[in-house]
Amino acid sequence: MNPVRSLARDKVASPKDLGGATSYGMKESLKRIWSTGWTNFKRNSYLSLGTTGVMVLVLLLFSALIAINFLSLKVVTSLQEKVDITAYFKPDATEEEIMKIKEDIDELEEVVRVEYISREQALEGFKANHAGDVLIQESLAELGSNPLQASLNIKATETSQYSAIVTYLEANKFRSLIDKINFYENEQVISRVESISTGLQNWGFILTMALALVAVLVTFNTIRLTIFNQRQEIEIMKLVGGSSWHIKAPFLVEGGLYGMFAAVVTLVIFYPVVYLVSPKMEMLMPNASLMGYFGSNAFQYIILVFSAGILLGVASSTIAIRRFLKV
Amino acid sequence: MIEYKGVSTTYEDSFRALDKIDLHVKEGEFVSLVGPSGAGKSTLLRLLTRELIPDEGQVLVDGVNLADLSGGDIPLLRRKIGMIFQDFKLLSNKNAFENVAFALEVCGAPVEDIEADVPKVLGIVGLNTKVKSFPHQMSGGEKQRLAIARALIHRPKIILADEPTGNLDMVNSYDVVKLLLKINELGTTVILATHNDKIVNSIGRRVISMDSGRIVRDQVEEGKYIL
Numbered sequence: 001m002n003p004v005r006s007l008a009r010d011k012v013a014s015p016k017d018l019g020g021a022t023s024y025g026m027k028e029s030l031k032r033i034w035s036t037g038w039t040n041f042k043r044n045s046y047l048s049l050g051t052t053g054v055m056v057l058v059l060l061l062f063s064a065l066i067a068i069n070f071l072s073l074k075v076v077t078s079l080q081e082k083v084d085i086t087a088y089f090k091p092d093a094t095e096e097e098i099m100k101i102k103e104d105i106d107e108l109e110e111v112v113r114v115e116y117i118s119r120e121q122a123l124e125g126f127k128a129n130h131a132g133d134v135l136i137q138e139s140l141a142e143l144g145s146n147p148l149q150a151s152l153n154i155k156a157t158e159t160s161q162y163s164a165i166v167t168y169l170e171a172n173k174f175r176s177l178i179d180k181i182n183f184y185e186n187e188q189v190i191s192r193v194e195s196i197s198t199g200l201q202n203w204g205f206i207l208t209m210a211l212a213l214v215a216v217l218v219t220f221n222t223i224r225l226t227i228f229n230q231r232q233e234i235e236i237m238k239l240v241g242g243s244s245w246h247i248k249a250p251f252l253v254e255g256g257l258y259g260m261f262a263a264v265v266t267l268v269i270f271y272p273v274v275y276l277v278s279p280k281m282e283m284l285m286p287n288a289s290l291m292g293y294f295g296s297n298a299f300q301y302i303i304l305v306f307s308a309g310i311l312l313g314v315a316s317s318t319i320a321i322r323r324f325l326k327v
Numbered sequence: 328m329i330e331y332k333g334v335s336t337t338y339e340d341s342f343r344a345l346d347k348i349d350l351h352v353k354e355g356e357f358v359s360l361v362g363p364s365g366a367g368k369s370t371l372l373r374l375l376t377r378e379l380i381p382d383e384g385q386v387l388v389d390g391v392n393l394a395d396l397s398g399g400d401i402p403l404l405r406r407k408i409g410m411i412f413q414d415f416k417l418l419s420n421k422n423a424f425e426n427v428a429f430a431l432e433v434c435g436a437p438v439e440d441i442e443a444d445v446p447k448v449l450g451i452v453g454l455n456t457k458v459k460s461f462p463h464q465m466s467g468g469e470k471q472r473l474a475i476a477r478a479l480i481h482r483p484k485i486i487l488a489d490e491p492t493g494n495l496d497m498v499n500s501y502d503v504v505k506l507l508l509k510i511n512e513l514g515t516t517v518i519l520a521t522h523n524d525k526i527v528n529s530i531g532r533r534v535i536s537m538d539s540g541r542i543v544r545d546q547v548e549e550g551k552y553i554l
Contacts, residue, residue, distance in 0.1 A: 028437070032432060039420075040420060044420065230420075232416075233418050233420070235416075236416045236417070236418055237418070237429070237433070238402075238405075239376065239378075239405060239410055239416065240405065240406075240410070240429065240430045240433060240477065241402045241403070241405035241406035241430065241433050241434065241481075242402060242429070242433040243399070243402045243433065244398075246402075
């Protein structure tokens with residue numbers, strides 16, 4: 001055997017030197033690590049409380065970001081839902097020809113739905129919309145014929161695709177039947193909605209990432225300070241022969257415990273707040289029910305908060321303890 | 328057993344703490360290291376625990392050059408050496424039992440052995456009534472006896488005591504030295520670094536005087552505190 005290993009392994013005090021006792025197993029080792037981590041967590045109560053408090057703020061921030069992302073997505077979707085284009089047909093276009101164009105458009109991937117509105121339906125709709133307006137009703141009666149045009153109302157999956165659909169229509173063999181497409185009147189509105197949607201999504205993502213980074217740094221520094229306070233203990237553990245793993249593992253357990261308790265406190269605070277805020281948000285945005293969202297995704301959300309808390313705690317402890325192990 | 332061969336150590340601030348030290352300590356010896364502050368006593372001890380590696384020369388324990396130990400072997404070396412410090416270096420969030428038990432836990436000792444051995448060792452150093460006390464609930468003398476119990480628990484071959492009486496009154500200082508002598512009588516090599524001339528003169532064993540990183544005197548028998 002290598003003389004160095006021989007000094008280190010055979011001649012140093014080992015369980016054998018303690019009267020032939022055998023080394024304890026993995027189960028015992030894990031039990032000891034868990035118990036030491038839990039004891040440290042309880043005994044450093046002020047430090048634990050402070051660190052857990054900071055992590056609660058971080059997890060609440062994460063939860064708020066999830067809620068904001070959900071709301072901004074709802075805003076974008078409702079804005080996009082309000083945008084469509086309509087192609088109006090000349091009076092001499094037959095229903096058969098229009099239906100042919102409808103079939104062509106329906107085949108496009110970008111199109112969610114195409115709705116045909118005949119001249120008669122358009123007139124009925126117009127009359128119904130202006131039922132109380134005597135002047136309009138009289139004017140229509142005086143005209144004697146139907147002045148309205150048949151049309152196809154087109155809804156695309158994304159606002160950015162309308163321009164491609166219009167190009168397609170203009171290149172269609174039945175182009176001559178189309179009188180006008182209201183895309184050009186709506187173009188500005190459509191591009192505005194598009195830029196707002198893209199802006200909300202991009203800035204939302206950047207903001208989320210920036211705040212998440214701040215949150216991770218705050219957690220890391222808080223745990224680092226907690227471990228910094230125990231640096232002398234770590235030094236002593238090294239000097240009495242503690243292996244890096246033996247010293248490090250209870251700190252990782254402690255970090256995980258901060259995250260776990262922070263997750264519990266976060267949930268206890270977050271759900272009542274959502275319960276109170278949700279009806280007020282629904283008054284502003286009828287389709288955006290925060291309670292409904294966090295209620296139907298409760299399982300995933302709870303798992304996410306616990307995983308984020310524990311992972312943040314353990315990862316921060318792992319990084320923070322590294323520099324104090326060099327004795 | 329312990330050998331320093333032409334050992335020199337310079338700290339980061341260019342302070343030369345040890346200058347070509349040659350020293351041999353036999354198994355079972357009791358050696359007192361004396362000298363003014365900055366003479367190199369603590370550095371000499373820190374080389375033995377591999378807190379430091381010499382710039383020149385070799386430090387050997389049982390013929391093994393400590394500079395050759397890998398990171399994973401260092402904890403095993405430290406379990407072979409019991410250490411006692413002036414500032415006790417006790418774990419403040421652990422009670423007396425746990426402080427001593429920790430040194431056994433890191434060796435991988437089973438719970439039954441820990442529960443049997445720790446009270447025995449605490450009894451040897453006279454702390455059987457303080458098993459559940461935390462360091463902040465103990466006097467200076469009790470803290471140092473607890474540190475000795477921790478150093479003894481894994482029956483080390485070497486005990487290094489760095490100014491163990493520095494924070495103690497004379498009565499407690501003599502108690503600590505008596506304990507160290509008792510440990511030495513059982514075959515453990517003891518190296519004691521101290522400023523305390525009365526203590527050194529009362530021991531009457533080998534005394535090594537150091538100054539400016541060098542050994543200036545080595546009295547192998549019946550040594551006295553002479554600088």
